[in-house]
Amino acid sequence: MSVSCVCRDCAAAFDGDPLRCPKCDSRRLFRHPELHRLTIGHIDCDSFYATVEKRDRPELASRPVIVGGEDHRGVVAACCYVARMSGVRSAMTIREALDRCPDATIIRPDIAKYKEVGHRARAIMEAFTPLVEPISIDEAYLDLSEVGDRLSISPAQALVEIVRRFETELRITASIGLSYNKLLAKIASDLDKPRGFSALGRADGPAFLAGKRVTILWGVGPALERKLFTDGITRVGDLQDKDEHWLVKRYGAMGRVLFNFARGEDSRRVQPESVSKSISAEETFDWDVTALPALTQELRPLAAKVARRLAREGLLGRSVVLKLKTKDFQQLTRSRRVEPTADADAIFAAGLALLEREVDGRAFRLIGIGCTDLVHPATDPDPELDLFGH
Incomplete structure (x- = not known):
């Protein structure tokens, strides 16, 4: 089979398998x-925050750099590859990161610069x-x-x-x-x-995936991984051995996704970014939750997170949407029309009213809240509320 080649330094393309690029003599060839x-x-930019900081502070080029909170109670937002060699990882506490890499330089994030x-x-x-x-x-x-x-x-x-x-x-x-x-x-x-x-390539997909952990597939987080594990599914090859009917019966719509992904099939198209149609936040529980007080406690910080994102993008939401997922992976969405808002309390209140209607003893594994029908304040035409209040 013929091999195509591209030079990583000059982008020249050619067939064959030379040791060096015929155009620039580089050895950085990909085949x-x-x-x-x-x-x-x-x-995917490499260690983006840390790389930008090293760019702006050349004296740190060869040193371990951690971007995150400056006190020991903060967490690591990003770290360079030098720090990773010492075991530092994102979301680790700064205290633990410094225990592993005592000579690291800690830099507070500059989100405006990164944007x-x-x-x-x-x-x-x-x-x-x-x-x-x-x-x-x-x-x-x-x-x-x-x-x-x-x-x-x-x-x-x-x-x-x-x-x-x-x-x-x-x-x-x-x-x-x-x-x-x-x-x-x-x-x-x-x-x-x-x-x-x-x-x-198309000849690589299924065989490459077969031996990998199921978490390599998009959409397989810790909770779904645990459910798959209880069914004896730990590798993608285990999914490849299951027929589509069984997976759909066991995992619902996600079962069909797993069936296709395990075979290297993905019909999702690349969707260019447009104005945000919705802003949301959600939380998957480590265990199933049935009680309203516990669900309410999880809902409030999610509403606050949505409000912060709305404010950051200069948007108002005209509908609040509540998302729930039951322990058997049934997804529920409920919505309520509201006056245009980016206020955390208003978002929480609307979400709580929706939540109270759904809490009936069922166990939930996920809760989420968001705003849809987004507008910029300057262009909002003072919309009328839905006559039925939702």
Whole structure:
């Protein structure tokens, strides 16, 4: 089988398996049989917050850097790869991080600065394709299926050029995942960090996934992993051995997702970001919850989180939505029309009224609250409330 190749330094593309790039003599070559036929990319910036801080403070270039709260009760928001070598991880307390890496430099997060760099990174991506779906400030999916017609380069070359511009214009690094769908592109970008490039083709998917833990699949968090484990499913290969009917009967709609993902199939399209249609927050419990006081206690901080996000984006919500998931994975959503608001108390009050109607002894494993029908205050036309109050 012929092998296609792209140079990681100059983005030259060629067939064959040379040791060096014929154009720039670089040894940084990436090879894959399906390289130029794969069109979905995932770009993930490497240790983004810490990399930006090191960029701005060159004296820290070779030192361990932790971005997070400055006191010992704070948590690690991000850390560089030098700190990771000592066992430091995101969400770890600063106290534990310093126990593992005593010589680390602690830097308080500068979110405004990170957003500015993130916006510039997005502009670079959008110069190659309008089909960019940001996942967070430092990662995005890209549909590069039209880049050949627009720029006469392959998707693989486009991804290399994007990351090269990150390095030269923004002085940050990123890792690339390339595949034929979002699921595998995201997985690929995690395989060779930092400054990595990995691809998973149609011939790779099922066999590659078979031996991996089920948590490698999108949507499989700790709670679902525990449920799968009770059914003897720990590896993706175990899912591949189950038929679709059994999985749907056992896990509902998620069963069909698991059936497809386990086989490397993902029909989700890359969706360019538009104005937020909803803002929400949710919490999955470590154990099932039935009592209203306990559910209410979880609901209040979630409402506050939604309010903060609305305020940050300058938006008001005209509907409050409550989300509940039962212990058998049945999902319930209930909504109520409200006066346009970004107030935590108003959001909580509407959510609590919806919650009180649903608490009837059932056990819940997840609760969430959000606002939909979002508007900017300056353009809100003083909407009429729904006649039935929901």
